[in-house]
Amino acid sequence: MATPDLQQRDLQAAATSHRGDRVFNRAITVAAFVSLIILAGIAVFLGAQALPVFQELGFSFLTTTAWDLTTDPVSVGIFGMLYGSILLSVVALVIAVPASLLLSIFIVFLAPKKLASVLTNSIDLMAAIPSVILGLWAFYVLNPQADEWQRLLNEYLGWIPFFENASGNFLGTPFIAGFVLAIMVIPITTSVTREVLGRTPPDLINAAEALGCSLWTMLRYVALPYGRGGIVGGVMLGLGRALGETIAVFFVLKLVYDTNWYHVIESGGGSVATLIVSRFGEASGPFEVQLLLAAGFFLFLMTLIVNMIANLIVSRTGRLKK
Amino acid sequence: MSTAEFEKSVVALENEFAKAAEIRPIELETRDVSVWFNTRKVLEGVNMQFEKNTVTALIGPSGCGKSTFIRTLNRLHELLPGAALAGEVLYEGKDIYGPTVDPVHIRLNIGMVFQKPNPFPSMTIRGNVLSGLKLSGMKRSNHDELVEQTLTSAGLWNEVKDRLDHAAGELSGGQQQRLVIARALAVNPHVLLMDEPCSALDPASTLKIEETIRELSKDITIVIVTHNMQQAVRVADNTAFFLAAEGEPGHVVEQGKTTDIFGNPQDQRTLDYVNGRFG
Numbered sequence: 001m002a003t004p005d006l007q008q009r010d011l012q013a014a015a016t017s018h019r020g021d022r023v024f025n026r027a028i029t030v031a032a033f034v035s036l037i038i039l040a041g042i043a044v045f046l047g048a049q050a051l052p053v054f055q056e057l058g059f060s061f062l063t064t065t066a067w068d069l070t071t072d073p074v075s076v077g078i079f080g081m082l083y084g085s086i087l088l089s090v091v092a093l094v095i096a097v098p099a100s101l102l103l104s105i106f107i108v109f110l111a112p113k114k115l116a117s118v119l120t121n122s123i124d125l126m127a128a129i130p131s132v133i134l135g136l137w138a139f140y141v142l143n144p145q146a147d148e149w150q151r152l153l154n155e156y157l158g159w160i161p162f163f164e165n166a167s168g169n170f171l172g173t174p175f176i177a178g179f180v181l182a183i184m185v186i187p188i189t190t191s192v193t194r195e196v197l198g199r200t201p202p203d204l205i206n207a208a209e210a211l212g213c214s215l216w217t218m219l220r221y222v223a224l225p226y227g228r229g230g231i232v233g234g235v236m237l238g239l240g241r242a243l244g245e246t247i248a249v250f251f252v253l254k255l256v257y258d259t260n261w262y263h264v265i266e267s268g269g270g271s272v273a274t275l276i277v278s279r280f281g282e283a284s285g286p287f288e289v290q291l292l293l294a295a296g297f298f299l300f301l302m303t304l305i306v307n308m309i310a311n312l313i314v315s316r317t318g319r320l321k322k
Numbered sequence: 323m324s325t326a327e328f329e330k331s332v333v334a335l336e337n338e339f340a341k342a343a344e345i346r347p348i349e350l351e352t353r354d355v356s357v358w359f360n361t362r363k364v365l366e367g368v369n370m371q372f373e374k375n376t377v378t379a380l381i382g383p384s385g386c387g388k389s390t391f392i393r394t395l396n397r398l399h400e401l402l403p404g405a406a407l408a409g410e411v412l413y414e415g416k417d418i419y420g421p422t423v424d425p426v427h428i429r430l431n432i433g434m435v436f437q438k439p440n441p442f443p444s445m446t447i448r449g450n451v452l453s454g455l456k457l458s459g460m461k462r463s464n465h466d467e468l469v470e471q472t473l474t475s476a477g478l479w480n481e482v483k484d485r486l487d488h489a490a491g492e493l494s495g496g497q498q499q500r501l502v503i504a505r506a507l508a509v510n511p512h513v514l515l516m517d518e519p520c521s522a523l524d525p526a527s528t529l530k531i532e533e534t535i536r537e538l539s540k541d542i543t544i545v546i547v548t549h550n551m552q553q554a555v556r557v558a559d560n561t562a563f564f565l566a567a568e569g570e571p572g573h574v575v576e577q578g579k580t581t582d583i584f585g586n587p588q589d590q591r592t593l594d595y596v597n598g599r600f601g
Contacts, residue, residue: 203440207502209401210434211509212426212458221456225444 043300050294061294067257067275069284078295080259084174084270085299088249089242091178091264096185097235103186104194109215109223120194127187135251138180143252146176150265162264169267172254177269180248185238192234196227229313236310244303246273272299346373348412349543350395350432350513355409356571357390357399364390366571368409370562372513377535377544379554379580382564383600387572388547391564392515395545396432397425413513430458433511437518439498441490441505448486450501454509468508476504477534496527503534514538516546520553532557551596555584563592 016022053061057076064077103123107116150170157163200223208218224231249271255278256268276292276299283289350372357365365387372378380388393399394407397418410417418428441450451469455462462468469486473479478500482493490501499519506514516535520528528550535544535557548554554561561583566572576583576592587593594600 201440203436203438204442206398206436207440207442207505208453208457209398210396210429210436211454211505212429212460214426214457214459217457217459221445221453222442225442228444 043297043304046293046297046300049290050297053290053294062298065257065259065270067279069288074287076291078272078275078298080257081270081272081275081295082298082302083259083261085243085272085302087260087262087264087269088174088178088181088253088271089239091174092181092185092242093235093239095179095182096189096238099182100186100189100193100234100238101231103190104197105219107194108197109219120191123187123190125187126183127191131184131245131248134180134183135248138176138248139251142176142179143171146173146179147171150175153265162262164263165266167267170265172252172267172269173265174253174260174269175264177249177253177271178264180252181242181245184245184248185242188241189234189238192237193227193231196230196234197223200226233310233313236306236313240303240307240310243306244273244299246271246277250274250277272296272302346375348372349374349414350545351412352391352395353410353412355391355394355407355411357387357394357408358404358406359402360404360406363571364566365394366573368574370574370577372543372545373560374543375539375541376559377539377546377557378560378562379558380545380547380562380564381549381551381554382572382575382595383566384549385572386564386566388564389517391572392434392517392545392547395513395515396429396434398429398434400425426458430454430460430509431511432513432515433506433509435499435503435506435514435516435519438522439495439502441493441498441501443489443491445490446487447482447490447493447501450490451504451508454505458509460509462508462510472504472507473501475507475534475538476500477530477537478504494527496523496530499523499527499531500534503531503538507538511542513543513545516544518547518549521549528553551584551598555580563587563589563595565591565595 016025057074061077062082063079064075065080066075066077068075103119107119111119147170150165150173153163154165154170158165204222204226205218208222213222250273253271253274254268255270255274257270258268260266260269272295276296279288280292283292348371352368352370355365355368356363368391370378380391382388390399393402395411399405399407407419411419413428413432417423418432442453445453448469451472452465454460455465470479470483473482478497481497482488482501485492490498493501499522503514503519520531523531532553535546538544539557539559546554546557558580560578561580562577563575563583564572565575576587576589583592584596587596
């Protein structure tokens with residue numbers, strides 16, 4: 001400012017003077033905006049469908065648990081479904097997170113190189129199994145097995161409220177559905193945590209080794225705190241996946257219009273995605289379709305929030321670039 | 323025996339005793355140590371003795387196996403893939419690679435400071451000093467006193483005493499390196515290995531670390547790898563010159579008192595190296 005006669009030269013224009021660069025930059029920008037527009041489009045469409053439902057039913061759509069269109073006024077609410085989606089996800093994470101952590105610790109710190117790469121590839125491949133196949137597998141193979149497991153849980157740990165079962169029916173439980181979800185969450189969470197743990201600086205590992213660490217203390221005090229942000233991000237990505245999963249859950253969960261609060265090995269539970277897929281084909285009319293789309297809107301909102309939190313956490317650590 | 327004769331023998335005896343006092347016990351010793359990575363031999367037949375409470379500098383051009391060598395002295399070498407070793411490393415007279423020896427015990431007695439300052443970023447300054455206790459499961463009483471005492475020994479106490487609960491990452495490179503030294507001291511080692519501890523630091527910080535090294539050597543034995551010839555002269559009682567011919571494993575060309583190695587080297591290659599003619 002002290003020397004106003006100095007003319008600033010336009011460095012930005014000079015930096016983008018290469019024609020190929022300009023074209024490429026534009027193309028990338030357009031592609032980026034297209035994905036934003038699609039996201040916004042989905043939100044607007046679902047929002048527009050949800051609005052009349054909300055006007056008619058108000059907050060009771062979110063706070064009650066019922067699906068009866070024969071009464072007048074209709075008694076409809078998706079609380080149990082939203083809650084059920086969360087419950088299933090929690091069950092899935094309780095199984096998947098320790099499994100993923102142990103797997104990635106083994107791959108990064110213990111397994112010989114060849115075994116590590118075989119494991120890495122096969123776990124990544126798990127993510128490629130179509131969920132309908134997993135659903136069918138769960139229906140025919142997992143169901144009878146899980147029936148036994150749950151009976152054992154109930155027999156020996158039945159005093160814990162989670163493992164109560166009054167009906168004696170162990171099929172179609174949140175536990176089985178959560179287990180299938182866990183299988184779908186494990187590849188995602190494992191691949192992120194493996195990446196994060198693999199990036200523990202060798203300097204820090206060296207330091208820990210020189211201070212007489214064991215594998216456990218090194219993990220506990222060095223690797224896990226260092227990768228905390230990334231690991232949480234991986235868990236959240238897995239959670240996003242579990243919340244939205246539809247068809248695999250459809251095969252194994254007995255959908256009930258009632259809130260199953262915590263009886264994870266009791267038959268019956270809820271899930272928004274499964275509600276939609278099971279009702280959509282036989283919807284009684286345009287209003288029920290609208291109701292289902294409104295349910296979809298809130299599911300979309302929920303997964304969006306989870307994913308946003310995940311991205312925030314992952315980007316805050318700044319270590320995972322994808 | 324005449325008086326003169328008697329006095330003469332007394333003087334001779336006195337000299338004898340004075341000499342004996344100068345000879346310090348051997349804390350650490352290597353016998354014919356050779357080192358491999360897979361099939362590549364990187365060190366051959368290293369015989370060295372490290373006297374108690376002295377500073378020994380290892381000098382030599384890059385890639386001659388100095389860093390590998392000091393990693394064999396506290397069993398860190400074996401943690402690298404493909405690492406192998408022949409010969410013996412004796413700590414207080416016992417082979418540290420013996421079948422009944424716990425490597426954790428060795429690493430606690432023989433600490434290490436690395437080239438790049440590597441405090442744990444997720445811990446506070448205080449947490450870093452005490453991290454060795456957590457990592458090794460060692461119990462020591464009175465943590466506050468330990469923190470003060472080790473940070474004082476490392477020459478850092480006055481700079482950090484008011485912010486012990488701040489993140490270690492706030493410190494400058496030189497301060498971090500002194501923090502790392504304090505961390506190594508907190509598990510009460512008898513030997514401290516330092517792998518080019520000043521190569522990432524500015525001259526002022528280097529000088530501080532060198533002061534610290536001199537101070538520490540009153541109580542512990544120090545082995546320091548350095549590329550800085552003046553540093554070796556300033557801090558080390560003894561010096562060993564490592565060299566590796568093209569495609570050959572490294573070995574010790576010459577070792578002895580630092581004054582001899584720099585002032586009166588016996589080998590032409592040592593003379594050339596310490597005068598900066600190669601390396």
